[in-house]
Amino acid sequence: MALAHHDTTAGQTRQAFAPRSADALSALLLAHPQARIVAGATDVGLWVTKQHRDLEALVFLGDCADLRRIEETPQGLRLYAGVRYSEAHPALARLAPDLGELVRRIAGTQVRNAGTICGNIANGSPIGDMPPALIALDARLALRHGDTRREIALEDFFIAYGKQDRAPGEWVESVFIPRPAGETQIHIAKLSKRFDSDISAVCGAFALTISSDIVQSARIAFGGMAATPARAAHAEAALIGHPWTAATVEAACAALARDYTPLTDMRGSGAYRLAAAANLLRRIHAGGPGVLDNAITDSHAQVAHG
Ligand SMILES: Cc1cc2nc3c(=O)[nH]c(=O)nc-3n(C[C@H](O)[C@H](O)[C@H](O)COP(=O)(O)OP(=O)(O)OC[C@H]3O[C@@H](n4cnc5c(N)ncnc54)[C@H](O)[C@@H]3O)c2cc1C
Incomplete structure (x- = not known):
């Protein structure tokens, strides 16, 4: 059964629900479609503590045992x-x-x-x-x-x-x-100024299948490069069906500039982001599996050594 808490202080009605199952949660959200779902509150909590926002109706999902499944x-x-x-x-x-x-x-x-x-x-x-x-x-x-x-x-x-x-x-x-196919290489790199608890300047992910030295498939996505997390369609097209050579990689690096027009902010300039994204791909080509391990601990090395 859903627990409900009503707070009517200062003339405002605030409601908080803590349903115990996915079915109950879903029914509550039908009845209260504007309610804010709260899971871990590690984003929502900051809206209250930092932005002083008023949240009128909350539905906490952490008590739904059937949603804690893997x-x-x-x-x-x-x-x-x-x-x-x-x-x-x-x-x-x-x-x-x-x-x-x-x-x-x-x-x-x-x-x-x-x-x-x-x-x-x-x-x-x-x-x-x-x-x-x-x-x-x-x-x-x-x-x-x-x-x-x-x-x-x-x-x-x-x-x-x-x-x-x-x-x-x-x-x-x-x-x-x-589950990725056995022959698919997965490379992921988070570039940020600190190792822990820092927001990415760029987060790049690559799923590449290369056989007989030809790129058979490529799925590349970046965070921090556009208004949403987004795939690098032009860079993927520059790779797929082509030999896995430095020349192909350079063509894909150049294509990244058509995929993204990243913003400049305190975490990095647009030029830094594009250069760092391209350098991740170059490092994958140069180094094979595990090559990005160093990249994730030192964002600035991406530009310096690229
Ligand atoms: C100190 C700190 C460091 C952080 N570092 C990182 C970091 O390195 N990388 C990173 O990506 N993020 C980071 N975050 C952000 C945050 O931790 C993540 O985004 C986290 O995964 C949010 O999950 P949550 O369960 O806490 O979501 P909540 O805060 O509960 O909810 C976040 C949003 O998602 C909605 N929501 C939650 N679950 C559902 C659902 N099942 N269906 C529909 N809507 C839902 C909520 O309504 C809300 O709009 C950090 C936050 C803090 C406070």
């Missing part, structure tokens, strides 16, 4: 909405070691113990770290509205800055990450 199968990994970073970390690392490294770089222990993967996605930030990685891995999002469910490619969820493909009352029930 399903690990040969096909892939399904993480339900209540799964926190620290709970998902081992399974993500088994799916792709670089995903595990990425989680190690998200926030610090306390935030990883509270924040959820689905909250990182639903928040829709252009600099959230999980979306680019999961887009490169071709993840799918399961959305639920009442008893109706639909599944979309994660990359289609992010429509524009601050706008996601989610109707009022609809919520993210789970994310499914397919």
Whole structure:
């Protein structure tokens, strides 16, 4: 049963619900489509403490035991909405070691113990770290509205800055990450000024399949390069079907400038972001699996050594 708390101080009616199951949560959101879902509150909490925003109706999903599930199968990994970073970390690392490294770089222990993967996605930030990685891995999002469910490619969820493909009352029930094929290389790099608890200047993710020295497939996605997490369609096209050579990589690096027009802010200039993104691809070509391990600990080396 959903617990409800009503606060009528200062003449305002505020409501807080803590349903105990996904069904109850979904029914509550149908009845209160404008209510704010709270998962780990590691984003929402800051809206209150830093921005002093008033939140009228809250629905906390952390008490829904059926949303704390992780399903690990040969096909892939399904993480339900209540799964926190620290709970998902081992399974993500088994799916792709670089995903595990990425989680190690998200926030610090306390935030990883509270924040959820689905909250990182639903928040829709252009600099959230999980979306680019999961887009490169071709993840799918399961959305639920009442008893109706639909599944979309994660990359289609992010429509524009601050706008996601989610109707009022609809919520993210789970994310499914397919297990990469054995021959597919997964490389992920978070570039930030500090190792821990820092926001990415650039987060790049690459799923590359190369056989007989020809790039058979490429899915590349970046955070921090556009108004949403987004794929590098031109760079992918410059790679697919071409020999895995320095010349092909340079063509793909040049194509990144057609994929993105990154902003300049305190985390990095637009020129830095483009140069750093291209240098990640060059390092993958130069170094093979594991090559980005150094990249994730020293963002500035990307430009200096690229
Ligand atoms: C100190 C600190 C460091 C951080 N470092 C990083 C970092 O390195 N990288 C990074 O990417 N982020 C970072 N964050 C941001 C934050 O931790 C993540 O975005 C986190 O994953 C959010 O998940 P949550 O469960 O706390 O979401 P909440 O704060 O509860 O919710 C976030 C948003 O998503 C919505 N939401 C949550 N779950 C659902 C759902 N199932 N369906 C629909 N909507 C939903 C909420 O309504 C809200 O709009 C940091 C935050 C802090 C405070």
